[in-house]
Amino acid sequence: MAAAAAVAFAAAGCGSSGTSSATDSLTVIQVVAAESVWAEVATQIGGPNVHVTTLADSASDKKAIAGAQVLIVNGAGFDAWASQDAAANPGVGRLDLNVGDEVGMMPGGVDPYLWYSPADVDVAAERLEADFAQLRPGSAAFFQDQEQAFERSSQATDEALAGTIKSRFAGTHVAACTGLASDVAADLGLKPQRQIDQSKALLCDTKGDTALLEAAAHAKIPVVSLAEGLEPAGTTFQQWLTGQLQQIQQALGGGRP
Numbered sequence: 001m002a003a004a005a006a007v008a009f010a011a012a013g014c015g016s017s018g019t020s021s022a023t024d025s026l027t028v029i030q031v032v033a034a035e036s037v038w039a040e041v042a043t044q045i046g047g048p049n050v051h052v053t054t055l056a057d058s059a060s061d062k063k064a065i066a067g068a069q070v071l072i073v074n075g076a077g078f079d080a081w082a083s084q085d086a087a088a089n090p091g092v093g094r095l096d097l098n099v100g101d102e103v104g105m106m107p108g109g110v111d112p113y114l115w116y117s118p119a120d121v122d123v124a125a126e127r128l129e130a131d132f133a134q135l136r137p138g139s140a141a142f143f144q145d146q147e148q149a150f151e152r153s154s155q156a157t158d159e160a161l162a163g164t165i166k167s168r169f170a171g172t173h174v175a176a177c178t179g180l181a182s183d184v185a186a187d188l189g190l191k192p193q194r195q196i197d198q199s200k201a202l203l204c205d206t207k208g209d210t211a212l213l214e215a216a217a218h219a220k221i222p223v224v225s226l227a228e229g230l231e232p233a234g235t236t237f238q239q240w241l242t243g244q245l246q247q248i249q250q251a252l253g254g255g256r257p
Contacts (some may be wrong), residue, residue, distance in 0.1 A: 030069045039072070040237050053068075057082075075100025176203045206225060
């Protein structure tokens with residue numbers, strides 16, 4: 001991890017566009033994120049050294065973007081409005097992190113919900129560590145410690161719960177809405193299908209699928225709603241991930257760990 005961070009720091013600008021000079025040790029880094037998930041990850045890594053604002057897809061976004069030192073967008077076609085606002089408001093010396101570009105997920109990909117991929121989240125976290133260290137070199141060790149602690153915690157959560165689901169329910173049929181829900185089910189070793197018959201549960205994103213939801217209610221099988229962001233407000237990434245995986249495990253009949 002340290003080696004990866006060193007490479008990322010040395011290649012500052014490789015994943016985050018723009019160049020920015022270092023600030024003094026007391027300056028709080030202004031971070032703007034298009035999604036609450038990436039805002040929360042940045043908060044954990046930056047700690048008291050950063051101030052993070054989540055965009056609201058409103059007129060006030062332009063001012064926040066123009067004044068940011070670090071801008072985080074999901075990319076992969078998920079938040080094109082944020083990228084458009086960023087291009088129109090370049091600011092001065094801002095470091096732009098497009099997570100989709102960083103992990104090689106281009107617009108039009110089947111699964112733009114990159115925060116459901118532990119590997120993609122780790123890549124974004126390492127990039128943020130490097131960007132923060134570039135802006136405040138004197139706090140580089142702190143950012144590295146924070147990033148490593150975040151990665152250990154999120155990986156432990158994923159391995160414990162996702163690993164249990166994979167080992168106990170691999171091959172189990174579940175009904176799944178297209179896109180996010182189907183991808184999550186497949187990643188967990190389940191067999192997603194577009195029908196309720198022989199399904200233990202229904203996985204859907206917040207947009208839902210009226211026909212499948214009605215069929216699930218008629219068949220009286222549990223429904224898991226996958227969130228596109230952190231819910232409720234104030235939830236940490238680890239708490240959110242735990243909650244989502246626990247709901248899936250419980251719906252499959254495994255109860256809570």
